[in-house]
Amino acid sequence: MKSDSRAAVRVGLIGFGTVGQAFARLLARETPDLQSRRGVALSLAAVANRSIDRKRDRGLGEGVRWTEDLASVATDPGIDLVVELLGGIEPANGLIRAALNTGKSVVTANKMLLARHGTELQALAREKGVGLGIEAAVAGGIPILRALRSSFTGDRVTAVSGILNGTCNFILTEMEKTGRPYDEVLAEAQRLGYAEADPASDVGGDDAAYKLALLARLAFGRDVAFDQITREGITRLLPCDFVYARRLLLTPRQLAVARLLESGHLLLSVRTHLVSETSLLAKVTGPFNAVEVRGESGGPFIFSGRGAGGGPTATAVLADVVEIARGGAPAAPPLGFGVLEPCVPATPEEFVSPFYLRFVVRDRSGIIADLARILADHGANIEAVFQAPYEDKSALPFVMTLEPVSGKALAGALVEIDSLTFHVVPPLALPMTE
Ligand SMILES: NC(=O)c1ccc[n+]([C@@H]2O[C@H](COP(=O)([O-])OP(=O)(O)OC[C@H]3O[C@@H](n4cnc5c(N)ncnc54)[C@H](OP(=O)(O)O)[C@@H]3O)[C@@H](O)[C@H]2O)c1
Structure with a gap:
């Protein structure tokens, strides 16, 4: 034609x-x-x-x-x-x-x-x-598929990742800016047209995973299936997470990540990461999108712009x-x-990262000792413990950071930790990304 x-x-x-x-x-x-x-x-x-x-x-x-x-x-x-x-x-x-x-x-x-x-x-x-x-x-409107299809054929792509859902990015950056809770900011996003009446696919991670499946096929030539992508939404973040993240000079971003490991397996996930406040991804705010492509020879490239809208x-x-x-x-x-x-997804052992763990507990003595014992049993080392001054002892938030640990070891520890009786809400684990 x-x-x-x-x-x-x-x-x-x-x-x-x-x-x-x-x-x-x-x-x-x-x-x-x-x-x-x-x-x-x-x-x-x-x-x-x-x-x-x-x-x-x-x-x-x-x-x-x-x-x-x-x-x-x-x-x-x-x-x-x-x-x-x-x-x-x-x-x-x-x-x-x-x-x-x-x-x-x-x-x-x-x-x-x-x-x-x-x-x-x-x-x-x-x-x-x-x-x-x-x-x-x-x-x-970001011409990322055309770039992967033609401009990156001269390099081997080792990772493609980014902020692929404007609804999540708007909500996270508004929560950070205003200190308001998730539900309030979601309602505002719906009023402004940044979130659908039924936001489940956006805030739960499915929408970004559809896009990641396509990006990963174009980046690696593997037949990535949607169900091979692990997905976790943004709905469990609390205002206190933004306070602690700032103390760590980090900020939450919902990232879709596809990374080729030395084993030849693909790490595929959509979840909230804590990224450095000074990183380029931290500068992507509101409903904007960004995609980072890492090439073996060319290094990292960032494409950023309006990821949605008619x-x-x-x-x-x-x-x-x-x-x-x-x-x-x-x-x-x-x-x-x-x-x-065929795509072989990475196993949980292969995802190793420093982690942020946030707890909200009914205060009593011995909580840190219980958590430290379970984490040590699973080979996870605590790096630091942070507790901002909060008045309410019946719902006391605090944070532990962990040295790099595998997703599998952490998941095992969290199963045991979840069964402890002092939690007000289930603990939240977020990888901390450079
Ligand atoms: N909106 C964005 O920012 C965006 C960005 C990137 C990609 N996309 C993709 O673009 C596509 C369209 O999205 P959109 O936002 O334009 O959706 P939309 O506003 O809901 O438009 C879809 C249109 O198709 C019509 N329609 C749906 N099912 C139909 C059926 N079974 N028979 C007849 N008509 C039918 C709808 O009619 P009614 O008006 O009667 O419902 C509506 O006019 C989707 O695949 C979406 O994922 C959208």
């Missing part, structure tokens, strides 16, 4: 919500410039969504077919390229397959679908010789549409590697 001044590439849009509307408006705005200055001719041929009458936008031109029949757009011979912006697994999966099977290229921002079925969709697109654009599925995400969708319109099926496979090797 090559665009020239005679034949415009006809785009069918399925899903006219936040990103779909932003994309359609961006396309309408940019079409003349793309044609006159970049030589790429595009036209919006159809828009499909349920209850389409409430969505019609006459500003997008008279030539657009508005329909509730999603499948008719996926298989329409009058459409060259389908943009899927519905979200979810079905009907998106079936529609994308139908479009690819009828020889159309597809552009999608659907991280959940790509994390679960991206490898099969890539195979189908390559079998049919058509394009599959996925840039918008990770970190919105406008930024639409730019990534349009860039994929333009790339496909210019050259047909791009030479590089969407996931960077034509054949993905």
Whole structure:
């Protein structure tokens, strides 16, 4: 599919919500410039969504077919390229397959679908010789997948990590700034449009894990499955964690991490880390995203910007549409590697880090001695104990930092520690990252 001044590439849009509307408006705005200055001719041929009458936008031109029949757009011979912006697994999966099977290229921002079925969709697109654009599925407007697919082919990537969920980052940085509790800040994030009415996928870590599965496939050429990524949300952080973190010159950030270990195993996790206050990740605040890529030869690179929102995400969708319109099926496979090797995830023994342990207890004598004994039994060495002056002896927070210890040893100790009767809330363990 090559665009020239005679034949415009006809785009069918399925899903006219936040990103779909932003994309359609961006396309309408940019079409003349793309044609006159970049030589790429595009036209919006159809828009499909349920209850389409409430969505019609006459500003997008008279030539657009508005329909509730999603499948008719996926298989329409009058459409060259389908943009899927519905979200979810079905009907998106079936529609994308139908479009690819009828020889159309597809552009999608659907991280959940790509994390679960991206490898099969890539195979189908390559079998049919058509394009599959996925840039918008990770970190919105940040062009990180394109960079991994092309700019990093000259290096061996050893780690890719970052702040991939703007909702979590907004909540953590607001809790830090204002000292308010999680529930209050979540409600504010929902008012401001930074959190969904049902925030579970964002604050529980699933959303970042979908994106990490894609990043890790592109970085390492391994067929990373969503379920191989350990996930822990931000919901258990308390205001006191921010007070103690500051004393340690650290700050909480919800990080998605994929790291290649010497064993050849991949460490894959989404959880809250304490990072240095002076690190670049600590400077990423509010709803912003950042992705760090470490190359064996090139060292660390950071990509930062708006990781969500209709406008930024639409730019990534349009860039994929333009790339496909210019050259047909791009030479590089969407996931960077034509054949993905199996992924062997790291075992808990292989994750070794210094840890922050926070307790909230009903005060009584002997608590530190009990904890120290259990930690020592599991080979964990206490580095320091911190207790800020708190009045309430019935819910007294304090913190221990541990010297580097394996995730397995710590998990064993925490099972025993959890069974002690003085806890007001379960203990919280956060890795402390350089
Ligand atoms: N929003 C972001 O910042 C962002 C960033 C990166 C990637 N993405 C991805 O982009 C995609 C779209 O996200 P979004 O935020 O634009 O979602 P959205 O606002 O909920 O839009 C989805 C649209 O699809 C329609 N739709 C959903 N299921 C349908 C069905 N079964 N039949 C017919 N119409 C259906 C919805 O109709 P109704 O209006 O009737 O519900 C809505 O108009 C998702 O894959 C998402 O993960 C979003």
